[in-house]
Amino acid sequence: MLACLGRSWKRAAGPRPRFSRDPTLGSTAVDCRRPVRVTPSLHHRWHRWHRWHRLGETIGLLSFAFPLLFVAGCASEVPDPPNVVFVSLDTTRQDHLGIYGYERDTSPHLDALGGRGLVFDRAVAQMTITNPSHATMFTGLYPRTHKVGENSRKLADDFLSLPEVFKNHGFSTGGFVSGHPLRKQITGLSQGFDHYDSEMQRRRNGEDTVARAIEWLAQLRAAETENPFFLFVHFYDAHGPFRYRAQFNDDFVSPEPGKRAAFVQEYQEITDIDGNPIEFENHFVDRYDVGLRYQDEQLGKLLNVLDLNDTLVIVTADHGETLFERATQLNLNHGTSVFQEQIRIPLVFAGPGIEPGRNDRLAETTDLLPSVLDLLDWNDTFPYPLEGESLFSETGRSSRSPAFASNRARTKQHSDRGYQLNHESFIHSVQTTQWKLIRYPGLEQEYLELYDLVADPLEAENLVPVEDERLANVLPGLKQLLAGWSGDIEMGEGPELSPEDIEQLERLGYVN
Ligand SMILES: [Zn+2]
Numbered sequence: 001m002l003a004c005l006g007r008s009w010k011r012a013a014g015p016r017p018r019f020s021r022d023p024t025l026g027s028t029a030v031d032c033r034r035p036v037r038v039t040p041s042l043h044h045r046w047h048r049w050h051r052w053h054r055l056g057e058t059i060g061l062l063s064f065a066f067p068l069l070f071v072a073g074c075a076s077e078v079p080d081p082p083n084v085v086f087v088s089l090d091t092t093r094q095d096h097l098g099i100y101g102y103e104r105d106t107s108p109h110l111d112a113l114g115g116r117g118l119v120f121d122r123a124v125a126q127m128t129i130t131n132p133s134h135a136t137m138f139t140g141l142y143p144r145t146h147k148v149g150e151n152s153r154k155l156a157d158d159f160l161s162l163p164e165v166f167k168n169h170g171f172s173t174g175g176f177v178s179g180h181p182l183r184k185q186i187t188g189l190s191q192g193f194d195h196y197d198s199e200m201q202r203r204r205n206g207e208d209t210v211a212r213a214i215e216w217l218a219q220l221r222a223a224e225t226e227n228p229f230f231l232f233v234h235f236y237d238a239h240g241p242f243r244y245r246a247q248f249n250d251d252f253v254s255p256e257p258g259k260r261a262a263f264v265q266e267y268q269e270i271t272d273i274d275g276n277p278i279e280f281e282n283h284f285v286d287r288y289d290v291g292l293r294y295q296d297e298q299l300g301k302l303l304n305v306l307d308l309n310d311t312l313v314i315v316t317a318d319h320g321e322t323l324f325e326r327a328t329q330l331n332l333n334h335g336t337s338v339f340q341e342q343i344r345i346p347l348v349f350a351g352p353g354i355e356p357g358r359n360d361r362l363a364e365t366t367d368l369l370p371s372v373l374d375l376l377d378w379n380d381t382f383p384y385p386l387e388g389e390s391l392f393s394e395t396g397r398s399s400r401s402p403a404f405a406s407n408r409a410r411t412k413q414h415s416d417r418g419y420q421l422n423h424e425s426f427i428h429s430v431q432t433t434q435w436k437l438i439r440y441p442g443l444e445q446e447y448l449e450l451y452d453l454v455a456d457p458l459e460a461e462n463l464v465p466v467e468d469e470r471l472a473n474v475l476p477g478l479k480q481l482l483a484g485w486s487g488d489i490e491m492g493e494g495p496e497l498s499p500e501d502i503e504q505l506e507r508l509g510y511v512n
Pocket residue numbers: 090091128129130131318319
């Protein structure tokens with residue numbers, strides 16, 4: 001039990017003293033157990049029983065009373081270790097969520113969770129394609145290292161992934177995914193799960209996925225397992241094609257003209273869609289927001305059966321989505337650039353030991369696994385160095401750490417920039433809290449773009465051609481950072497795909 005062992009679970013992100021056990025307590029820290037007079041093994045079982053009691057109570061499966069015997073002293077405090085729930089919101093851009101200031105009420109349940117947890121304001125995905133981004137979350141490694149550079153690559157068994165870490169520590173592990181790229185046959189991310197549910201054709205609704213996840217929790221409870229659980233839930237409801245959801249349509253239909261109509265004509269010509277281009281654009285943004293709201297409703301159902309007193313909940317996204325910001329073809333998309341609307345993602349930690357608040361340091365999805373190891377005090381158990389850094393320790397990610405991102409150079413998507421891109425190579429970017437450098441691979445030369453993210457958050461003005469002493473001082477450092485980090489991403493092995501799988505990936509634009 002954490003409190004009895006003198007361990008601090010109050011965590012705020014950033015430099016802070018590392019936990020050290022109180023040597024005066026050691027393994028004989030039994031004082032706070034005395035009120036209930038239980039042996040360590042009974043005590044351990046009580047934690048498990050208590051955990052399932054609370055879960056079952058919330059789910060509505062248990063009807064018996066909680067024995068008063070155990071409601072005493074230290075025994076009612078946080079179990080050790082907590083359950084862990086990791087939620088990935090596919091295609092969820094940060095700035096369309098209430099917790100990040102969006103004016104529409106797209107995310108009331110996530111907002112409430114964030115109010116009880118720690119919210120990272122500058123979280124960045126390292127690649128904006130589903131399978132590679134999840135591989136980075138699960139391994140703490142960049143795509144160049146885990147070699148899942150596109151959806152049709154499989155994470156090799158050699159890597160120790162997040163669910164395997166939990167499995168090795170005695171957790172029951174369950175994964176429930178909603179999108180084709182994370183199907184077991186394709187992803188390689190199912191390793192380490194006792195139960196990995198990816199039964200679907202192209203996708204499935206969050207409602208279905210959450211119901212399956214809650215059923216799995218109920219089965220664990222019924223089996224009276226003593227293990228804590230690690231649950232991974234992946235939502236796909238914000239991913240295109242954007243669909244209206246009758247339940248929420250009335251809340252998100254725009255009566256006002258859009259602000260970015262200049263791009264719509266081009267998009268219309270490409271897609272041969274009839275109708276008013278302004279309405280057309282608005283309807284797509286509306287439909288994206290409807291998807292976010294529907295997704296959040298399902299997230300709320302999941303959160304409703306969890307007890308944040310004994311469950312660490314982490315919510316993030318694999319990437320965002322371009323919604324008409326760029327004058328390019330297919331500008332309703334992701335996996336096409338490293339612009340902010342595609343790489344900035346939500347990141348929330350809530351539960352035992354997490355001090356509520358906000359943090360504005362740059363965070364990467366590579367940091368998720370190191371942060372979990374740090375929070376659970378498992379750093380010493382991981383066999384090789386990770387490229388991410390803990391968001392919760394003084395030796396981890398600092399306020400000056402940069403963030404990197406990559407994507408394959410898709411020539412068509414950058415036709416407006418006039419660059420002759422080498423589509424066999426990758427676009428790379430590095431950003432600090434103010435500056436961002438993007439490097440495009442050309443057929444004969446590379447192209448650089450520099451943006452001031454504070455003055456120009458939409459990345460509209462490339463500052464590379466601007467002669468300015470301040471920029472002259474900034475650019476060399478960023479170029480050096482990028483040169484030291486980037487390079488082409490060598491692809492690993494692909495799974496054996498059925499013709500149906502290939503067709504699905506092609507339909508999503510993911511097979512090159
Ligand atoms: Zn995705």
